[in-house]
Amino acid sequence: MKRIVWGTLNRFCAVMGILLERGMLRLVMIVAATLALYPTQNLAGLAGISSDNQSIQSRKKPQAQKRRLDYSRFSHDTHVLKQKLACDSCHKFPTANWKEVRKGDAAFADVAEFPEHQSCLNCHRQQFFARERPAPAICSNCHVKVTPRNTTRFLFDSLGDISDTSRPRRELISEFAVSFPHDKHADVVGAWLPARNPRSGFVSVSWQEKAGQQESAEPKSCPVCHQTYQPQGKSDDEYVTKPPEKLGDNFWLKKGTFKTIPNSHSVCFTCHNTDVGIEPAPSSCNACHKLAASHNPGKVDFDPNLFRTIGITDKTISATWSRRFSSGTFRHEGGEHPNINCVKCHNLPTMNTTEMKSLIVPVSSCGGAEGCHITATTDDGGILNYEIDQKKKEPAFVCTKCHISLGKQAVPASHVSAIPKPK
Ligand code: HEC
Ligand code: HEC
Ligand code: HEC
Ligand code: HEC
Ligand code: HEC
Ligand code: HEC
Ligand code: HEC
Ligand code: HEC
Numbered sequence: 001m002k003r004i005v006w007g008t009l010n011r012f013c014a015v016m017g018i019l020l021e022r023g024m025l026r027l028v029m030i031v032a033a034t035l036a037l038y039p040t041q042n043l044a045g046l047a048g049i050s051s052d053n054q055s056i057q058s059r060k061k062p063q064a065q066k067r068r069l070d071y072s073r074f075s076h077d078t079h080v081l082k083q084k085l086a087c088d089s090c091h092k093f094p095t096a097n098w099k100e101v102r103k104g105d106a107a108f109a110d111v112a113e114f115p116e117h118q119s120c121l122n123c124h125r126q127q128f129f130a131r132e133r134p135a136p137a138i139c140s141n142c143h144v145k146v147t148p149r150n151t152t153r154f155l156f157d158s159l160g161d162i163s164d165t166s167r168p169r170r171e172l173i174s175e176f177a178v179s180f181p182h183d184k185h186a187d188v189v190g191a192w193l194p195a196r197n198p199r200s201g202f203v204s205v206s207w208q209e210k211a212g213q214q215e216s217a218e219p220k221s222c223p224v225c226h227q228t229y230q231p232q233g234k235s236d237d238e239y240v241t242k243p244p245e246k247l248g249d250n251f252w253l254k255k256g257t258f259k260t261i262p263n264s265h266s267v268c269f270t271c272h273n274t275d276v277g278i279e280p281a282p283s284s285c286n287a288c289h290k291l292a293a294s295h296n297p298g299k300v301d302f303d304p305n306l307f308r309t310i311g312i313t314d315k316t317i318s319a320t321w322s323r324r325f326s327s328g329t330f331r332h333e334g335g336e337h338p339n340i341n342c343v344k345c346h347n348l349p350t351m352n353t354t355e356m357k358s359l360i361v362p363v364s365s366c367g368g369a370e371g372c373h374i375t376a377t378t379d380d381g382g383i384l385n386y387e388i389d390q391k392k393k394e395p396a397f398v399c400t401k402c403h404i405s406l407g408k409q410a411v412p413a414s415h416v417s418a419i420p421k422p423k
Helices: 002-022 025-035 043-049 053-060 063-067 076-082 118-128 137-141 182-196 200-207 304-310 315-321 383-393 413-418
Strands: 176-178 289-291
Touching: 076 289, 118 137, 383 413
Parallel strands: none
Antiparallel strands: 176 289
């Protein structure tokens, strides 16, 4: 009896292997569900025997070591750094679905789908056939859940500009930082985009300067990629969520605080595409995506409790706010800020987007030509002067004008030296 079951399973597994590779998995899932009723050997192990020597190799490894790995959490560290796999061994460019995800003129050759099974199977036959319910853990890296009825995949992360209600988005903490050398693009983006962009509709809209805005206020290229997020505009509604009645001087998040950052390839690939031919090519993923430990800024000016109190559910806000490390309260739309040239606060030539420390906005930029928040004496009204005075008097004083959480700490040297010396 045992030998018959073994033989049958063995044949089933050989068939399943072929089907998996052909993507005909709906059937496999049903077969697998049926097979799972047999209280016999581990399906994955059997699948291994029935196929090539790759899996024999993996079977030699002690099972205990295997179990500690979480196959629901793919890491590029393992595959790119340790296994030395090239990006294109998994990510195809363009993916077959690029004409479907964006329609008509908006469509452009893009990587718009997860890697295919084929790119994993040579090494992970065992995990693909693991007897785990409701589906092998490894499937969840790309699929929402895998049942015979539901084989939906998440929307691939590069499609941040697309809303497809049939495919949920996954929560993503990227392992990569994006390299965008601003200094090398400063002139080129302004000069190229309106003329050469085949999808001119998209860019010319965001290209236009706001009516009444001063010529010098913004380098023209910035809004192509960075817009004020949820601006208050002319509305009376100042806050992102409704504040409590007795807010007093307490902080509550206002609209127009953040600038967006690109969430797709739409802008980059207008120039970095195979027709225009500017390097890096769109298929050179690693020219723009850098696996970087320094992506973590360390000290951030953010408080998850306050975030919850304010009741924010918006993912763009949570991603941006939790990455603020200079000033958590700074509002781009606030006061005079929109009339100041971006580059007065953001020093583009020293900025390296993969090196978070280089993105810190120096406190000295809070003291503009007229002093603004930093003045020679406290009587002149500088808020930084006032807060430093308070902190001297009472070390428990918390600086709240510009900070969410950093204001509890001691006054950094940068703040003291930002105060102009009396002549
Ligand atoms: C062994 C296959 C494999 C290789 C090699 C690979 N990837 Fe991926 N990549 C995946 C899978 C699977 C996902 C989706 C699962 C995930 O992100 O956890 C993914 C997701 C991503 C994401 C979105 C998730 C994130 O962390 O931002 C980016 C960006 C990405 N890959 C870029 C790259 C780049 C750049 C390279 C080359 C340096 C590369 N990949 C090499 C398989 C691979
Ligand atoms: C060249 C062989 C190779 C290829 C191709 C490969 N992997 Fe791996 N993968 C490994 C190795 C080696 C490990 C380390 C653990 C082990 O021995 O299984 C691993 C580990 C994993 C893990 C555990 C978490 C981690 O990343 O450390 C997941 C999940 C995973 N792989 C998913 C995939 C997926 C999905 C694909 C296809 C898109 C893929 N792998 C392609 C060799 C490979
Ligand atoms: C690295 C990402 C990835 C992993 C891991 C993965 N799949 Fe897929 N799967 C895909 C992609 C991409 C397609 C679409 C392929 C195509 O259309 O050619 C697909 C297609 C399928 C299909 C065909 C149905 C459909 O919607 O097109 C089934 C069934 C399926 N996968 C089941 C599974 C199962 C079961 C597992 C785990 C054992 C798994 N997949 C693991 C990426 C993945
Ligand atoms: C073609 C698109 C593009 C243009 C044009 C552009 N940027 Fe950027 N910018 C990016 C990308 C991409 C990043 C990195 C985003 C990330 O880390 O994911 C970035 C990052 C930044 C950051 C750091 C954000 C942070 O996380 O703290 C600042 C500040 C910035 N840009 C300012 C500017 C200014 C000022 C201009 C105009 C002179 C400008 N950018 C023009 C694409 C662009
Ligand atoms: C008065 C100074 C100032 C001006 C002017 C300014 N910014 Fe900022 N910007 C900041 C500060 C402060 C931060 C927060 C940095 C941090 O804490 O990490 C920031 C953050 C950003 C970010 C990251 C996302 C965010 O909101 O945290 C981007 C992108 C950005 N600025 C783009 C721009 C662009 C584009 C302009 C011009 C239209 C501009 N900034 C004008 C001070 C300024
Ligand atoms: C208007 C056209 C244009 C757009 C849009 C554009 N680039 Fe570029 N990019 C260029 C040109 C031109 C160069 C070559 C610049 C040079 O070598 O001086 C370049 C070079 C680069 C380089 C290589 C720089 C180096 O050090 O060699 C990277 C990385 C890059 N771009 C990333 C991006 C990313 C990321 C985006 C989207 C956020 C983007 N580019 C959007 C035109 C563009
Ligand atoms: C010219 C630069 C460039 C190239 C080449 C490029 N990307 Fe991107 N990619 C970006 C930018 C910019 C974003 C926007 C997200 C951001 O700023 O963090 C992005 C976003 C993504 C995302 C969304 C998740 C994330 O990490 O933000 C994925 C996934 C992704 N790219 C995968 C790829 C893959 C796979 C390739 C190679 C086939 C590739 N990209 C080639 C610039 C590039
Ligand atoms: C007008 C706005 C402003 C005021 C007021 C302000 N800060 Fe800052 N603070 C900044 C900016 C911008 C940075 C990031 C760049 C820097 O340090 O120059 C910063 C950074 C910091 C840091 C991190 C610096 C580091 O090197 O670790 C601490 C801690 C800090 N502030 C504490 C305080 C304290 C305490 C007060 C009150 C006495 C205060 N700040 C008042 C704008 C302000």
